[in-house]
Amino acid sequence: MSRILVIDDEKSIRNTLKEILTYEGFEVVEAQDGMEGLKFVEKEKFDIILSDIKMPKMDGIEVLEKLQELSPETPVVMISGHGNIDTAVEAIRKGAFDYISKPLDLNRMLVTIRNAMDRSSLVKETKTLKRKIYKTTEIVGESEPIGVIKEMIDKVAPTEARVLITGGNGSGKELVARWIHEKSNRSAAPIVEVNCAAIPSELIESELFGHEKGSFTSAIKQRIGKFEQANNGTLFLDEIGDMSLSAQAKVLRVLQDGKITRVGGEKDFSVNVRIIAATNKDLRSEIEKGNFREDLYHRLSVIVIHVPSLNERRDDIPLLADYFLQLICQEYGMPVKEFTKDALEELKKIDWTGNIRELRNVVERLIILCDKQITAKDVVSFGVVRK
Numbered sequence: 421m422s423r424i425l426v427i428d429d430e431k432s433i434r435n436t437l438k439e440i441l442t443y444e445g446f447e448v449v450e451a452q453d454g455m456e457g458l459k460f461v462e463k464e465k466f467d468i469i470l471s472d473i474k475m476p477k478m479d480g481i482e483v484l485e486k487l488q489e490l491s492p493e494t495p496v497v498m499i500s501g502h503g504n505i506d507t508a509v510e511a512i513r514k515g516a517f518d519y520i521s522k523p524l525d526l527n528r529m530l531v532t533i534r535n536a537m538d539r540s541s542l543v544k545e546t547k548t549l550k551r552k553i554y555k556t557t558e559i560v561g562e563s564e565p566i567g568v569i570k571e572m573i574d575k576v577a578p579t580e581a582r583v584l585i586t587g588g589n590g591s592g593k594e595l596v597a598r599w600i601h602e603k604s605n606r607s608a609a610p611i612v613e614v615n616c617a618a619i620p621s622e623l624i625e626s627e628l629f630g631h632e633k634g635s636f637t638s639a640i641k642q643r644i645g646k647f648e649q650a651n652n653g654t655l656f657l658d659e660i661g662d663m664s665l666s667a668q669a670k671v672l673r674v675l676q677d678g679k680i681t682r683v684g685g686e687k688d689f690s691v692n693v694r695i696i697a698a699t700n701k702d703l704r705s706e707i708e709k710g711n712f713r714e715d716l717y718h719r720l721s722v723i724v725i726h727v728p729s730l731n732e733r734r735d736d737i738p739l740l741a742d743y744f745l746q747l748i749c750q751e752y753g754m755p756v757k758e759f760t761k762d763a764l765e766e767l768k769k770i771d772w773t774g775n776i777r778e779l780r781n782v783v784e785r786l787i788i789l790c791d792k793q794i795t796a797k798d799v800v801s802f803g804v805v806r807k
Contacts (some may be wrong), residue, residue: 422537423447423465427457427483428472428499433524437470440526441533454478454486461490468536473500473507481510488515493543495536499524559595560743561736565728569596576723577603582675584660584720585698587727590777593698594658596727601654606694609653612646616667617659624667626683635684647680647691654694660720661701661712672716695720730772730779738764740776744783757787762796770804778804 424446426437431452438448449466451457455477461469469487473480480498487496498511501522508519517539518532559570576583577600585593594613601611619627626636630645646655657663663671674680675695679688697720706712730737741759749756759767772778782803790798 421445421447422467423449424533425449425451425457425460425466425469427451427454427470427475427480429453429475430472433472433499433522436524437529440530444530446533454480454483457483458486458490461487461494466491466494467540468533469494469496471496471498473498473511481507481514484511484514484516493540495540497532497536557595557747558743559592559599560740561733562739563733563736565733566736569725569727572723572725573599573603576600576725578605580694581722582694582720583696583723583725584703584717585696585725585727587698587700588729588775589700590775591727591729592776593700593727594656596725597654597656597658597696597698600696601656601694604654604694606653610650611654611656612650613656613658614646615658617662621664621667624664625670628667629670629680629682631683632685635682639684642682645680645682647674647693648689650693651691652693654696657695657697659699660697661699661703661706665711665713668713668716672713672719675716675719730775734768737768737779740779741767741783744780745787748780748784748787752787754787755792757790757792757794759794760796763794763799766796766799766803770799772804 422445424441426434426441426448428434428437429452434450434452438450441448449460449464451460453475454471457469457471458478460466469491471480471483471487475483480500484496484498487494492515495517496515498508498516498519499522500507500519511519517536520529520532559566559573573596583597583600585596587593598611601607614627616624626639626643626645628645628647630643630648631639633639633642657671670680674691674693678692679690681688703712703717703721707714707717730740738759741764745759746756767779767782770782774781785802786794786798789802
């Protein structure tokens with residue numbers, strides 16, 4: 421049932437709206453002034469908020485401004501018997517979904533609420549689809565190291581600071597990068613990933629900066645590089661420690677000047693890109709060996725987030741195992757199985773050299789090979805196989 425918060429100092433208006441909206445199938449919560457309404461929003465979630473403009477203690481425009489901070493995705497419909505066109509324009513400019521004058525036209529009110537509900541549903545669906553497309557799953561875990569990472573993401577994401585994410589293979593560096601993007605001011609634009617270890621050194625510059633037709637033998641047409649694809653969004657340079665020195669020099673130039681040049685081209689293109697890099701290597705050691713530029717390291721590591729290995733957060737293993745169990749059973753379209761307590765304890769004893777990725781593979785194997793209840797014996801029999 422959709423929930424609507426009605427903020428109005430006139431009890432008769434609140435009663436009328438509650439009676440009509442309850443009849444229409446909504447759950448209605450009443451607040452007699454702006455201060456009380458904001459307290460409700462701090463504690464509860466609402467699908468729509470209806471707010472009067474002229475109220476004691478805090479007027480509706482002030483309430484609207486606070487609501488934009490507390491719950492920016494919730495549609496707010498402003499109501500007033502003292503308004504004029506300037507007030508309506510100000511309300512819309514400050515984020516109101518719509519403005520309705522008193523005496524209320526109840527038919528128009530219901531149409532506006534339905535439209536607001538549709539808009540709210542579209543926003544939620546878009547976010548869900550975006551997460552499916554970009555595989556932005558939750559960061560699962562309640563251990564202290566994961567708590568620190570979540571706190572860092574919340575602090576860093578709204579800024580433009582470059583972030584270097586370190587950690588072992590399969591530990592979840594890409595997931596951290598995607599959540600930084602998801603919570604940033606660039607989330608409406610794309611996050612573009614480049615796996616620097618998977619691209620041959622002779623092709624990495626073309627991949628990053630694009631190329632002009634005829635710039636080399638196989639360049640049969642112009643190609644847009646990852647920097648241009650990520651314009652106004654985020655570029656995730658995974659395994660940055662494997663990037664060639666020549667490509668490093670060009671990336672450094674982009675970070676300094678904000679401009680790129682396609683391979684074989686002469687024209688500069690301005691790009692507005694936030695860089696997030698990740699590596700499983702010790703870049704300071706690579707600098708000493710001459711494999712990585714120190715100046716690029718300092719440009720990339722404004723903020724450093726280290727993702728712990730699974731062995732460093734064993735208390736999260738039961739949560740992760742249950743999470744993967746639910747997810748994989750759903751993907752396979754099979755009834756959800758369950759771990760026994762001793763099975764979860766057995767999982768905690770394993771040396772997880774492959775981190776989260778390895779745990780997911782083991783859970784998938786157990787789901788396929790075991791009965792409805794997965795036991796400690798199953799984990800020992802079908803779990804991790806070491807040579």
